[in-house]
Amino acid sequence: MLEVRDLTKSFDGFVAVSGVTFGVPRGAISAIIGPNGAGKTTLFNLITGHLRPDRGHVTLNGRDVTHVAPHDLCRLGVGRSFQRTNIFPRLTVFENVQAAFICHRGGGWNLLAAGDGVHRDETAALLESVGLAGRAGEVAGFLSHGGQKQLELGLALALEPEILLLDEPTAGMSAAETRESIRLIERIVRERGLTLLFTEHDMEVVFSIAQRLTVLHQGRVIADGAPDEVRRDTEVRRVYLGERH
Amino acid sequence: MRRVPWAPLALVAALLVPAAGSRFYTFVANDVVIWALFATSLNLLVGYSGLVSFGHAAYFGIGAYTTGLLMKKAALPFLLAFPAAGVLAGAFALLFGVFCVRLTRIYFAMLTLAFAQFLYTVAYKWRDLTGGSDGIACVPKTALFWGGPSLATPRAFYFVVAVSLIGVNVRRYELAAFVLAGAFAGLAGGLFGIFNRGVFPDFAYWTKSSEVLIMTLLGGMGTFYGPTVGALALILLNQQITSYTEYWPFVLGSILVALLFGFPGGLAGAAIVLWARARGRLRSA
Amino acid sequence: MAAPILAVADLHTAYGLSRVLFGVSLEVAAGECVCLLGRNGVGKTTTMRSIMGLTTPARGRITWRGADITGWPAYRVAQAGLGFVPEDRRIFADLTVWENLDVAAKQRSRLAPRTGHPRPEPASPSPLQWTGERVFDLFPRLRDLAGRQGGFLSGGEQQMLTIARTLMGNPELLLLDEPSEGLAPLVVDHLRDQIAQLKREGLTILLAEQNTEFSLALADRVYVLEKGAIRFSGPAARLRDDETLRHDLLAL
């Protein structure tokens, strides 16, 4: 469904992503892993149009979307979350998710409509499933670190994407919250036939849900395949996993 | 909590002022009510949407020039010229608002200021239309219809003003709020031009914007009656203090500093706090 | 347990009207590694911020080496020998990696004059002084990045920089808030070994961490927080060994 061909990006001579090629099949859960600074976030930014690649192409459902702006991509069904949280800190948790629904489904221009009522039920349901139902009225900027990560996941889901890119979705979440989030993600993937691509440094998460792994190192793909294969790859063990995983 | 019916009470109290008879206080009341309308329109924006406009006087000025010019040069009656003030100011607010509301916080304040200064300069320089720095003196006596009853007596005029004020209870939404705020500021300006019997470029100058901001703050931002209280307080203060000293800016500045540190909620906020405290004491007693 | 160098007694902290901590008490002895555990939003960060003077507690007392530091501004707490690694990294985005480190290096700068309150004399001066070289040894990746702007670093690189930056202040007590977040498994392992090494060298550590394996490997003692209060305290070994207890406290 999503294909990346020969994607390359450098900053002032420093090559962050170089010649990356891989594909994500529809309905699959794939993960990109790799050491810090390998270029995962940069790759995400290239795919979602936040950065312009020096070279290479991104195709979505056969259509070239290399130079499409982020908000247009969003309308084409690509949703994402950020490694560092990206929420509306002054709005309440409820309003955050509601705003995402309004942006996505429209209704934003109907200024005089009583805004409070729009997408009320969907918002409540979504908050319930990301475990924030009890905090709906709190100001988002005042949530704890983990709480903000939960909210951000909620925002990405509210955009009802076809393909979802998550950058370290469970970093900072406690074990319990992590488990709930994984369950939620799996359920939504199953129910909506969503395609998921994510990065993560928590190997338990990666190995429990990913069906495919792509390993990046110094901007290049060094391994690509089923989790078990990748886990056994000596190069991957050497640069990333270490001996214990 | 039992709700006090403030709105009808305020209306009744407001209507009593001219009935009480003093021509001077009717004038003051007019002044207060017009500024209250102006401040309320600003509050619509600041209080409800959190956007601080530093150029709100622009719309006040547009409204004032609109009625002033229509009544003086086109000899239109008040009933046509007055709504035109609101419409034209609203139209300008829409035009500027499209750009402004995309910005946040300080940039929003700056862009509104830039637009306002722009309009001020137009008013100042376009002497053929606006009379330049001399403004338009002698806005004609106000006739409600052609040949209809005169609104020139401050009393009759006052009712119109008071009624327009009560009608401002509108809801938020940024661009809509911006346009509505602009339109109401325009109406206030239209009334003020007539009341003042003259329109001057100063109406759109940034110091006017800050004056009305101070009123809003003084009364209490975000509360519906705050700006009205603020307008009343500031005008009465001004009137009292200027007859004693020429150092009014000093006094105003000091009051403002005290207010910002002591009662950030404004007079309305202070009243609420005092009220809560008094009730608390009553209850604990 | 040895005499505590940090003692927190009956700490109550609120953000505006919303109360977060309800009487947290804890102690940390010199050279010890103590870990705060708990689900998201229970108040781990708030406890650390209160100790650091970044959030003023409504009630309670914080004692550091016998001196009451409750209500001190953060910079004095830092000058007194506490170092804080915030969970959200807070890199100075416009400064280069090297400048980020330099800002934190402890020299008496002329702009931070003494405030009249003498800094409590450390009982045993920290044996090792941190320098740029030493933190680069700890995180070799940072050495290559020294000239890059902080804001351009990847998430994990920023995490390394945050830890390194705090170390540059030569703290005697290190408050680590989720140090392993966003780090690659190999780096986490390396960090764990390094922290263990620091501990052996006499550094005292208070750690908040979601990675239980990481924290239990390091901690001597553990406090488990729940809804702003201490639910459990005891030696780390008890949690390590007792799976039902772990499940009970941390839903693991």
Added chain:
Amino acid sequence: MPDPSFVFAQSISGLTAAMFLFLIASGLSLIFGVLRVLNFAHGTFYMLGAYAAYQLVQWLGVGPGRFWLAALGAAAAVAALGGLIERVLFRHLYGKEELYQLLFTYALVLVLSDSAKMVWGTQQKSVSRPPELTGSFSVFGATIPSYNLLILLLGPAIALAFWFVLQRTRVGRFIRAAALDRETLGALGVNVSALYTWVFVLASFLGGLGGALISPMRATTPGMDTEVIVEAFVVVVIGGLGSFWGTFLGALIYGQVLSFGILLFPRFSIFAVFALMAAVLIVRPWGLLGRPLR
């Protein structure tokens, strides 16, 4: 085709105006950049600088070197006043809503300028050009007063000094870090509140110095503060609020637009300035060289 020596003279006068405005606007921009407060009262510090310079010249008398002494003394006095105001009042405003900050600084304008009126009255005051610099040069057929030349050189000098301090010294690093994240810097052991005071003192010094240095070329009158603050706002908005080189660039653009604007559209050059400001705000609200605020 206009006479080249005239074009030269015109660009020099634009440049002089730019360097002078830079002197004022850099303080404004510094305060905004670090303290995140848009200080309306900065223009009033400028006015106080001019009055203080006048007063000191009265006391010191005219003579070689006296003016410079007076100018420095005036700037120092204004800096001290700035420090006092920061310590007593300003610091309670950090992190509050912009509206409160704006209104507070506006209140300061009212109080300070009215106080100046109580002290110095409404009569305009005037300071002579220092005897060392009463002459003028003729370059390419254009007359350049030597005093203007001084301002012309002072601007870049201050810019360079600023750049050096900000980029190359530890204090500068503290200042840049404080602009980004005050709390974290404090937790690293830096007394940010003292740092803020010093930044404020420095900015007030620059404002006061601007006023003192301009006094030989302008009358010192009530109201000169609001006049200049609007110009300084335009400059920092064009260049980028809080951006140091942005302020420099903004001042350069402003000076040239005014200088040549009066030739292109004689009575409407002031529109050109506002149009430019509005355009910048619409297209790049954070200014040409600034960066967006979070």
Added chain:
Amino acid sequence: QKPIKVGMPIPLSGPPALFGDPASKGAMMFVEETNAKGGVLGRKLELLVRDSKADANEAVRQARELILKDNVDFLVGTLTSAEGPAVSVVAKESKIVFIAPIPKTDQLTAPDKLHPYIFRTAANTTIEGRSAAEIVAKWPVTRVATMSFDYAYGQDVTRAFVEHLKKIKPSVQIVDQQWPKLGEQDYNPFINAQMAKKPEAIFSSIWGGFFVTYSKQAKALGVFDTVKYNFIGVGEAATPETTKSMGADYPVGIWGNSYDAFYWGETAAHRDYTARLSKYLKDEYPSSWAIQGYTGMQFLVEAIKKANSTDSDKVAKALLGLTIETPIGPQTIREKDHQANRGQLYGKTAMDPKYPFPIMKPVTYVDPTKFMD
């Protein structure tokens, strides 16, 4: 008996306070002197001064308050050309005599604005512009340039100057006109642009503290040398206040004007007035603006005496064609446009060993009667 109350809205803050403040003191001196002599019609005078902040609607607000709350019988005051007409509307509405002693705009008494209660005892823009033209016409120059603020007063006085000059000396050519905005602080670009047109003489209407700023910058750029001091500054560019504040920096050798000058002393009445004012203001070189307030009050009081009443309608009638002896000479309010034939003092500035600042020397009163129209 109740005093006769006179209300005076006038700027006491902002840049025009420079003029408003001494003018109000001049009026006050007159009131005190009159009261010391027993008042008018056996009643004391009471002057209520209010700060109009140089803002038209504030002036209106103050005027209304004075009329409605303080029950004043007359208004004397206002300064800017926005305030004057604005308060005039209030005076008309309230049927109260209003004497404007300072505003110059022709609009104040233009046919469509004129009403029975408004009178002006200041020179208007026509008088001022034409007086300057009379002087410039005598200079051996043909290339003339103008420098004025781009607002009503600047435009009007410049137009009056240009039109009259062309009429009395058709050979004159206006080679350049610069219009800095009101309150401009940096004249360098305007001066450069103007000098590039090589004028032989310059007319300026930049006033007050702004003239100080302008002339400093012009002097540094060598303007006065280049035009060989063929320079005339109206807008009271040569008042003792201005020359005093600049001292030796003042461009000596140019022409300027002033409503009054303590050193004029042509008549005994003026010498006496100056001595009294000097004592009253405790100033060795008393302000030249005081006389505006003084004569404004003087006209009012003479009219009250003539009408033998404080009724505004009667006093207004009495003012028509009234001639009084002011410290600066006899003056008459014309019936036609309620305008006094007030001229100004003009002269070429020069240092005088008696004073530490330049004065106009010789200084002459230019009587406008013959070119008022």
